[in-house]
Amino acid sequence: MSLCSSCSQFGQPIVKIILMSSRTLRRRLHHGDVDGKRQEHFETSGLDSLSEPLLADDDYVENKKICTLEDPWDDERKKAQFHWTFIFSNLIVQWAQWLANVVLGSGSLIGRLLSFPSSALNMQNNKILPPSLSPLQEERLRSLRQRLEVPFDGSKAEHQDALKQLWKLAYPDRELPSLKSDLWKEMGWQGSDPSTDFRGGGFISLENLIFFAMKYPDSFQRLLHKQDGTRADWEYPFAVAGINISFMLAQMLDLQAGLPSSTSGVCFLKLLEEDEMAFDILFCVAFQMMDAQWLAKRATYMEFNDVLKSTRTQLERELALEDISSVRDLPAYNMLR
Incomplete structure (x- = not known):
């Protein structure tokens, strides 16, 4: 199977996973400020006592139950499809991160025009390369x-x-x-x-x-x-x-x-x-x-x-x-x- 044909075959599942991930990510955006307004903020690691998981809303839980009942992994073909989908979705994520570093780098024109917080390129663990110290x-x-x-x-x-x-x-x-x-x-x-x-x-x-x-x-x-x-x-x-x-x-x-x-x-x-x-x-x-x-x-x-x-x-x-x-x-x- 060629790479192009694989992408074509599994393109829709990849898009579906990415969209589901985006929705999940949006559910994790929250912040209650002093003035009562809600601001967007990514959760960061820290104190164990402050790291309890965010709870999904009831609709989200029910939807997950429905999806589980309607789409059981009951044969080898679907297992293989999931395997390839996982591989290609990871490739896409890695390619996107590489492209972001190249196109949005501090030395590029777009990088100078667009101001992104340092955590935007690595939202998973909010880590960046430490600078050299004086x-x-x-x-x-x-x-x-x-x-x-x-x-x-x-x-x-x-x-x-x-x-x-x-x-x-x-x-x-x-x-x-x-x-x-x-x-x-x-x-x-x-x-x-x-x-x-x-x-x-x-x-x-x-x-x-x-x-x-x-x-x-x-x-x-x-x-x-x-x-x-x-x-x-x-x-x-x-x-x-x-x-x-x-x-x-x-x-x-x-x-x-x-x-x-x-x-x-x-x-x-x-x-x-x-x-x-x-x-x-x-x-x-x-x-x-x-x-x-x-x-x-x-x-x-x-x-x-x-x-x-x-x-x-x-x-x-x-x-x-x-x-x-x-x-x-x-x-x-x-x-x-």
Whole structure:
């Protein structure tokens, strides 16, 4: 069988598969922004707790059941047809990606006329080729990764002192409690011993909270005391939320890898070159953004993961905007006080 005749024979099934894939892809386009509008965004990999699969609507499920009943694979001829269809559809996808790289490359005329986000050419895993780093970027990235590798250790005097510093910044007019006291729950720790809440957040999440309290004290206090908007009866715990945000940022920016290759991670490298405290400032932006999402969704404690997922989505979109050379250029930065 010649290649041309094969294409002709299986052209319709290939088109059908591509169209079905397009419809499936469109179902995965979603985003709830702070203003309640729905924006298109591709799901990206990240925290395990944020990666539950999207559910199809009822009509889609019923259609799939009907197709299964009407088109059983009951003979070898249909199995062979599926085999060839799969092969040719993959060839078409590979050819299309190659053509996109050639025609839409940054050096081509069309590439200069049409502006596509870097993730558009590789939507499957949102990975791009990491750029070469300047000596300054290498140094700052290495320093940040070293911070991320430090776990919180409640037996270390340095870590104990950091917890005490956070309390004094949060409650300057109150007496410092012991390191194990129910008073810590008022700050949003889940128990009387804050050291049990860090887990994957590490010591950097405590540093992020201290930085937030020192750099943007007004925003920190308003979030700590839940002073903005109409709050839920069952609110998110402030301190534990901060730990989750630190962990989410490390995953989103691909900082555990040797060199970030996610779209957001590569964008962040530029911000890091501009300011060595870019991660800490981004933490403050993300925390303020998360609270805005929380209020807009009128969320309660059990919806925290959904709010954090929406926050990540919005933050990824802002990092991908053009003319963003520092964290302070992000639109959400203006929410900080």
